[in-house]
Amino acid sequence: MGPELHTPFGIVRDRTWMVVNAEYHFLTQRRIPRMALICPEIDGAFLLVTAPDMAPLRVPIQPDLSTAKVVQSAVWSQEISGIDCGDEAGEWFSKFLEEPGLRLIYHPPEFAGRQLVERDAKVLKIKRKMWEDKDKCAFADAAPYQLLSEDSVAELSRHMDTPVPYLHFRPSILVNGCPPNNEDHWWRFRIGTSEFRATKQRCRCTLTTVDPQTGTFGRKDVLETLKKFRSNQSAEWDEVYKFGPLLAVDLGIDKTGTCSVGDIIVHLPDE
Template sequence: MSDLLSNHKRLIIGGLAACATVTTGFLLYRSLRKKQEFIEVGKVDQIYIYPVKSCRAMSVQHGDCTKRGLKYDVLTDRHWLVVNEENQFTTIKRQPSMVLITPSLSEDGRYLLLDAPEMTTLKVPIDVSDVSEGDPKIVDTRVWGQDIQGVYCGQEAEDWLSKYFKGSGYKLIHANSKVALRDATGMKRARPIAKKGDLLAYQDDAAFMLMSQDSVDDLNEKLDNPVSARNFRPNIVVSGCSAYSEDNWKFIKIGGAILRHMKCDERCLVTTVDPETGIASDSREPITTLKKYRKCKEEDKPLYKDSPLLGVHLGIDQEGSLSVGDTVYAVCQ
C-alpha cells in the first residue's frame, strides 16, 4: 500500500514538474515571439534607384527588392559602372560631375538613357546583343577589393563618357544576368556583416541602403546650409519615425519584402557633393558636423573607424515589391 502511495506521489510531482516546464517554455516562447514582432515605424517617403554607380538617382514610385538589389522595370540598382582606361571604377570622389549624369529608361524599355549638361542623349542598349556582334567584350575590374566583370557597353558610350570627363578611355560596363556577382561574405571586415546569399554587383557594401527623413531633418537643424537625403544616396527614405531610429531596426518589412540590418552606413566625402550642382562643399559639410555627434561606440571602431554614421545597409531575406506610401514595419533590437 505504501508503495502505491509513493508511486502516486511521484506521478503527481512528475506531472507538476512537466506542467511547470511546459508553462515556462510557453512563456519563454511568447516572450521571444513578442520581441520578434514587427511594429509599425513609419512610411516610405521616397524610393531611389541608381542604375549607374555614382550617377544621379532616379526617383521612382515603386520597385522590386531582389537578391541583386532594388529593381525598377528592367533597371537594377548600381548594375552599370564607369571605369577608366586602367579599368578602375570611377566614383564621385574622383569625378564629382558624375552626379549630373541623369539616367532614365526609354519608352520601349530597350535602352538606358543618359543625359548630362551640354551633352546629347546617350542610348545604351540593355540587351548586349544590340551592342556588338558575336561574343560580347568582357571587362575585368575590382570593386572594394573584390574581382568582378562587366559587359562592355560599346564605343559610343566610351566616346560619350570620355568627352564628358574631358579624358580618354572611360568605359561603361554592365553586370547583366550572365555576370557572376560578388559574394558579400568575402569582403574584408573587422567582423562579419553578411550572410550566405548576400550578393553585390557594383554596390559598395550591401544591396540596399535605407535612412529616415527625420535623421536628415535633425542634421539640417545643425547645418547653416541644409542638405537633402539625396546627398546620402539611399534607396529607401522613411518618414514618420524618430531621428536615427533606423539604427535599431533589426528586420524591416515593406510590402512583400523583408530586409535585414547588416551595419550602419559610414559616411565619406561623397556626401559633401551637392547633387544639384556637382560641386563639393569647401567646408566639408555635412561630414564636419556629423563627426561631432554621429561617431560609433568604442567597441565598434574596428568596423567603422572614425567615420560618422547615417543610414543603414541592408541585406534581403525575402524578395518583394514596395511603393511610396507603404507602411514600414520593423523588429527593433
C-alpha cells in the same frame, strides 16, 4: 511610381552600371565629382543618360550576351565581371567627364552579383556576422541596399546653416515618419513583399561633400557636421567604423519581392 523589384544584389537596374577607366578600374565621385551632374533613367528598353550640354545617350538594357564583350573589373579589390557598353557610351562619358579612355560597363542579372565579405574580419569585435552567404552586390560600394529616413536628414540639417538634401547620401530606399536616426535600431522588417535585414550603419566619406547641383566638392560642412554629432561611440564597432560619422543603414535581403512608394514598414521578429 510603380513597384520596384528587389533581388539578392539590389533593386533591379540600381547600381548595375559603372564608369571605369581604360583598364576597367572603377571611378566614383570621390575622384570625379562632376559625375553628380549625370542623370540616368530607364526609358523603355534603354538606359537614357543625360548631362548638361550633352546630347542624350541611349544604352540597351538587354544586350545580347552571346556577342557581348565581357570584361573583368573590381570594386574595392573584389573582382566582378561586366559587359562593355561600347565605344559610343565610352566616348560620351570621356567627353563629359573630360577624361580620355573611359568606358561604361553593365552587370546583367544573369551574372548574379559579387559576394559580400567583411573587411578585416579577423579583427572585428562585433558579436554577430554582418553578411550572410546569400548576400550579394553588383557595383554598389558596400551593400545591396542602403536605407535612410528623411527625418534623419532633417535632424542633420538642424545642425547646419544650410539644409542638406538626402541626395548627398544616395540611399536606395528612402523612408519617412519615424524619429530621427531610428533606423539605426531596426533589425528585420518588411516593405511590400520584400523582407530586409539590417547589417550595419553606413560610415560616411568625402562623397557626401559633393554638391549634386554643381558637381563640385562644395559642401564640406556636411561631413564636418556629421563628425561632430554622429561619430561612432561603440567600442564593439570601433574596428569597423574607426569613429567615423554614421548616417543610414546597410541592408541585406531575406526575401525578394517588390516595394512601392507609400508601402508601410512592418517590423518582424528576430530569428
